[in-house]
Amino acid sequence: MNRTLVVIGHGMVGHRLVEEVRERDPEQHWRIVVLGEEPSPAYDRVGLSAYMTEATAEELMLTGQEVHRDERVRLRTGVGAERVDPRTSTVLTTAGESIHYDALVLATGSRPFVPPVEGAELPGCHVYRTLDDLDGIRAASEAGAEGVVVGGGLLGLEAADALRKLGMRPHVVEFAPRLMPVQVDEGGGAVLGRLVGELGIEVHTGAAVDSVREGTHGGVSAVSLTDGTVIDTDLLVFSAGIRPRDDLAESAGLERGQRGGFLVDNSCRTGSAGVWAIGECAAVEGRCHGLVAPGYQMASAVADQLTGRGDTEFGGADEATKLKLVGVDVAGFGDAHGRSDGALEVTYANNAAGTYAKLVLDDDASTLLGGVLVGDAETYGTLRPLVGKPLPAAPEQLLFPDAGGGGGTGALPEDATVCSCHNVSKADIAGVISSGQAEDVAGIKSCTKAGTGCGSCVPMLKSLLDEAGVVTSNALCEHFPQSRSELFEIVRATGVKSFSELISRYGTGRGCDICKPAVASILAGLSDAHILDEEQATLQDTNDRFLANMQRNGTYSVVPRVPAGEITPDKLITLGQVATEFGLYTKITGGQRVDMFGARVEQLPEIWRRLVDAGFESGHAYGKALRTVKSCVGTDWCRYGVQDSVSMAIRLELRYRGLRAPHKIKAGVSGCARECAEARSKDFGVIATEKGWNLYVGGNGGFDPRHSGLLASDLDDERLVVLLDRFLMFYVRTAERLQRTAGWIESFDNGVEHVRAVVVDDVLGIASDLEDAMARHISDYTDEWAAVLEDREKLSRFVSFVNAPEAPDPTIEFTEERGQIRPAPIDLPTPVVERDREFSSEEVSA
């Protein structure tokens, strides 16, 4: 029996429905066709703001996207539903196709509401809902310019913060007398207004947009408000509420709720047999829900019905919300405004600290009904699940658990919902912890989905782990119980100079391929000794041991530094001559250098002798170190360039060359916002502005590509260099082994904000220490290859065989392709060689 389920809308809720049906229908009764009007498959809209500066579209993709490979599911992105005809049970698509359904689920979400003001349709007016919308806003943003957000609710504040992160000067216009009027009461609104103002967002409450003025260029030029204020701006974001997308109701003859939305009963059924509506487009018993948690509950109820698990109903919604603005904690939950009969309010305001908290209790003060938290919403996680439950402790103990007992996760009843996005209870989480299925937050996430929605419950997951006594290990490997950053501090504080001393004092055994190179890198960062000095040499990975990258057949590539990719014709010719002479394969790489491949160990010194004589030095392609600073041509040649990106890139590459780090570091400098050097996909990226440089940090290519986030803007040359010195040293000191800058930044609670606080604002007071450390690195720099060429002892290791130093390795063979060498295919030896016998060294070495 094969029936067709058509889902209209591949948003958060539509996607959840598809996943739940797939999960509960192993016999595959349903074939599923999903129509999604947006060009990309469902993504985490709740986390959308992160897309502005931190996250990539891929990172926002929801889990379960393997639907693409599931034969049962046909996902059509970029195709909308145009009409629904319940009489013939068909959906007509915008691609002109007609699809028959046995069951139909509408999950079309909502559209942003744009108030009918004059000029609201001009170019320069945006809404805030999809990836495309954010791309548009980013492209139109201009650092330093004013931007206006219409609407001071949850989304409006997120949008304003996004503009701020793009370097703009945001204004928020809110019609009500306070921000977030739905979630927050008057007392909380006052504190919130102050906190938001401190972020640099200008707040205009009690005012509305009167008109939007058109400039000579045909787009928005200014906005005038009903209180007479005029703001010159050409960027406007409307975030003044949402309206359910129920346009399909007409053609389908479906009833609408009084305030819009497909009218459905408690089981999410419309009046038409076999047609359901879920998520923001559904008016359940007349009421729409604008949050993801109720949408997920609806999806689960409908999946139950479709897969024959009975008539599960939508159980009502948890309307709790928490603002996701760093530095501005706001949460409202339950009956935040105390509207229930006889509700009592307990309020704590601390004007000095800028915090406000209110609990709403029932008439005999025994049951929690709701609350508002502003300025410090740490207790949100424990309070929200208590709504409707008897108070486990006095209100003040719940609000200030640190001040003495009562609060924290311990106070939560077992059946309390810890993750409301995914409806996961405390008992569910305790279960996966005690059964050993989950050992850390990541484990809880993958077992229960808790924490993978809005993320507000993650701190709770941590404290549940703590409560269960799970200790998360950050040991480097079996030899060291410490993490890399801890070892760095130990080495720095104790002045230990060798691996042997370190492991005998702080570790066990003799080390391995994990801890040895990590310690080598720490030692390299703290002393000026050559990396191949004595015991140091034995710690190095083969790349560092031969100062060259080992390639697939055991030969090495040779990569001289070409700072910022600028090279004279003479030097290019030298590279060509060296490659010809030694029969090397050459390739220009993505890092703007010339790589030469196929060198045998014993050839490396001769090759480098030629290169060093011609003025080249090591490019550190082999090290976990600074690689290249890519550059465009900037003001030198480009007609768009506004700063000299080439000189800056050369200066930075030479400044940080040889810097050993937990992971390789790549960088880029672009001469204008056109970004030809792709600086934002690098560990640090510098982009010229009319006024100086914008500094971005934490990007990378590779397996998990990420865009960097803005650290500071409009810097002059000197300030740029100072901030980079501090940033890089801070990273070198505190990151874990093989942790890239992106992951390192994410490991802080506030991400790039925290890095900014340390690097720019120097809240830890370590800036000058970091600068001094970098100054030492720079003054101690010597070319590693030049040093090896002068040291007979080190040179003596560059031999093919210790007993036949010149004999080429017989296992290395080449063939030819496109006029150059390449490694010959290798026959793998049979794994177990029977003829030799086991041999213990004691037998013979005694």
Add this chain to the structure above:
Amino acid sequence: MNWQRICSESDLPTEFGVAALVDGHTVAVFRTATDEVYALGNVDPFSGAGVISRGIVGDREGEPTVSSPMHKQAFSLRSGQCLDEPETRLPTYPVRRRAETIEIAAS
């Protein structure tokens, strides 16, 4: 046994490896922290490249090891056994020290 001189002891630093050519076979010779000497085949069975001598010498739960620099599998220096994929083993060669030189028995 046919012992061949490979190098002097001072050519083989502690916790290091060198490659040697013995009757057309490539051999990796190592010296551990406790001053034991071992010889294994130099060809990494997973990639076919002659690189084992360039691996990092250490230990796993006390068993002296070298990890292949190619893809980091660890091999026991005593038995040649791959500790990550036990079906694979490197050949081992008899090795000894005599009069401050290191010697390997070829066949």
